[in-house]
Amino acid sequence: MNHRNPILFEVEKTLYPTVYTLWVYPDLLPAFSTWPPVLQKLAGGADLMLPGVAVPPSGLPGVERGALCAVTLLGNRAPVAVGVATMSTEEMLAAGMKGKGFAVLHTYLDHLWEYGDKSYPPTLAPLVPDPAGKESAGHEEEQEGKEPVTSSSPDPVKHVAISDLSLKETDSCAELMGKEELHESRAAEPAEDASPEEQQEAEDTRTPQEQMDALFNQCFFHALKCKVKKSELPLLTSTFLRSHMFSCCPAGQQLDIKKSSYKKFSKFLQCMQQQKILQVKELNKGVESIVEVDWKHPDIKAFAVPEGFSSASAAQDSKSEDREQVYHAPEIIPLYGVSTKMVPLFQESGHRKGSVLSSSEVRNIIINYVKANELVDETNKNFVKVNPILCDCLLDKSEQDEISHLKWDELLSRCLERLQPLHQVTFFGQEPVVRKGNIEPIDITLAQRSSNKKVTIIKNLELYGLDPQCVANILQQKVQASATISPTPGAKDRVQVQIQGNQIHHLAKMLLEEYQLPRKYIQGLEKAPKLGRKK
Known part of the structure; x- marks a missing residue:
């Protein structure tokens, strides 16, 4: 102990440094980084699983199984935990960074840390509670930590090894505290006996x-x-x-x-x-x-x-053009919501207001309704008799006295028209998203600017997962004309691309051939310049 801070703790006659010591000598142990949310799991008694270890571009530190290591948070060199490697670096990589990597002995925020002055890591990282402690914590630790651990060496990091320290060199309270607090803080190290699957679950107990x-x-x-x-x-x-x-x-x-x-x-x-x-x-x-x-x-x-x-x-x-080829056109499916007026027609099949259906589901429900209520015209099976519910749901007031029969296709088209339009968009690798209304097409228009110059304006690219800035950059390179981005008037959070000249030919090729978008989702292609003229 130095003042109130524990410097070392002992487990099975082996001495280990506390986080207080490591804040003064951050490079004393090989360090492995993790993400800030993982700290709460470690402080709660979990061991560090390999999926929670961030692999830096320079590679992981080389350690053997059983090596003592420090755990840090991304972007902060100050250790937040001390643990023993359960496998060597080579074994970690060979395992595909899966399974348990470190048996954690002590962490910042546990009972052993609470025995000290409860200061925070010198350089604050996300999830560290008190930004005000940034300056003072570092300086206090520097004063408090030096004496017990180091000699007069100007660079203690290179010369102090944990194995060279003995209990005689430190206060006996460190030994007592280490033993008592370790068991209290690690809850008799339950994580030692837990399977990798259980540990993986522990990682997911975050809110x-x-x-x-x-x-x-x-x-x-x-x-x-x-x-x-x-x-x-x-x-x-x-x-x-x-x-x-x-x-x-x-x-x-x-x-x-x-x-x-x-x-x-x-x-x-x-x-x-x-x-x-x-x-x-x-x-x-x-x-x-x-x-x-x-x-x-x-x-x-x-x-x-x-x-x-x-x-x-x-x-x-890769080049931006190569990267753009990775684009996958979204899958767009029209859907229909049951409106208040249409509830009587759909409630027999167990649907209510707001139920979302595909066109084939709507078709099947209508066919079943007609057959269940025996509405098919006996003399001509292409016609359906209009009963009071079909009359209220599908006919306008002016038609109700005049129309007694409807053709099948008209019955279905009227039904779809009176349901609320919705659409489902599925972007590659993502969950489907359902939105109200019909999807707006990519809108291409021509406008006249000063000096009688034409510009091509493209809107709604974002709805199809296209990056307007990327589209502008690629077009600019292809047609050698300046392209700019500006907010789309009347549409929040959307922008439009504006490029000099009539570039609809180039746009059509790009959207239809390179990006594989269906033509029905592109509006304005008919305004392309006539053949024989450039741009």
């Missing part, structure tokens, strides 16, 4: 909000590291989220800012700006763009691309 925060962090760093190029800046924040971060989201998971602690994407980016990872500016009124990224920031450099995304990391060095 949904913490999980969403962690997912946003992961997708944010993944997108910056693998998807965004310097040449793309300035990049619209909405495009960065929709085109870059969404594509980094693991299969089966979905980014939803409202389920995170940030609530708004702008607030999330503000936090990243405060950490000096990037800079955001409002270049156009009401539209924010990322104007600068610190590619050398330790958090970006230390980020390891999750398993299963190796092909995405290769995109970092």
Whole structure:
């Protein structure tokens, strides 16, 4: 003990340094990094699983099985836990970074740490409770930690080894405290006997909000590291989220800012700006763009691309055209919601107001309704008799006295017309999303500017998962004409691409052939220049 801080603790006659000691000598032990949300699991008694270890570009430190190691948080060298490697570095990599990596002995925030002055790691990382402790904690620890551990050597890091320390060199309370507090803090180390599957579950006991925060962090760093190029800046924040971060989201998971602690994407980016990872500016009124990224920031450099995304990391060095070929056109399915007026027709089949149905489901329900109520005309089976419910649901007031029969196809088309339009969009590798109304097509228009010059304006690219900035950059290179981005009038959070000249031929080729979008979702292709004329 030095003042109130434990310096070492003993387990089975072996001495280990506390986090207080490691804050003074951060390089004393080989260090492995993890994400901030994992700290709570470690402090609660969990061991560190290999999926929770971030692999830096320089590779993991080389350690043998049984080696004493420090655990740090991404972007902060101050250790937050001490543990023993359950396998060598080679074995970790051979196991595909799966299973248990470290048996954790002691963490920042556990009972042993509480025995000290409860100060915080010198350099604050996310999830560290008190930013005010940043300066004072580092200096206090420097004064308090030096004497018991080091000699007069100017660089103790290279000369102090844990095996060289003995109980005689430190206060006897460290031994007592270490034994008592260790068992209390680690709850008799239950994690030692737990299976990797149980440990994996322990990783998932975070609140949904913490999980969403962690997912946003992961997708944010993944997108910056693998998807965004310097040449793309300035990049619209909405495009960065929709085109870059969404594509980094693991299969089966979905980014939803409202389920995170940030609530708004702008607030999330503000936090990243405060950490000096990037800079955001409002270049156009009401539209924010990322104007600068610190590619050398330790958090970006230390980020390891999750398993299963190796092909995405290769995109970092590819040309923007090559990367665009990875685009998959979304699958768009029209859907129908049961409106109040149509409830009588659908309630027999167990549906109510707001039920969402596909066109084939609607067709089957109508056919079954007609047959169940014996409404097929006996003399001509192409016609259906209109009963009071069909009359109320499908006929206008002026028609109700005149129409007693409807053809099958008219019956179905009238029914679809009177249901609420919806559509389901499924982007590659993401969960389907249902939206109200019919999907708006990509809208291509021509406009006249001063000096009688024409410009081509493209709207609604975002609805199809296309990055307007990327489309503008590629078009600009292809047709050698200037392209700009501006907010779409009357549409919140959307932008339009404007390029000089009539570029509809080039756009048609790009959208229909390269991006494989169905023609029915593109409006304005008929305005292409007539053959024989360029651009």
